Amino acid sequence: MAAVSKLLGFLSPHGATVTTDALDSQRDVARMILERGGDYALALNGHHRTLQADAALLLELLKAESAQSIRIRGRK
Secondary structure, eight states, X not given: OHHHHHHHHHOOOTTOEEXXXXXXXXXXXXXXXXXXXXXXXXXXXXTOHHHHHHHHHHHHHHHHHXXXXXXXXXXX
């Protein structure tokens, strides 16, 4: 995390999407990216089973919502 923090100190992620591997997927890293105006896509590994299950459920819900939206638009 220290290396990522130093790197983010030099970079301006404003308007960019920052990605990291699971090692650097920490709340502090996400907070730093957001504070500097960026977005993030952080890796999630199996060590956080509850969070991983929540993320999987959210993705399924978004997929279902997207499919519903497409069907509704297609009927009009």
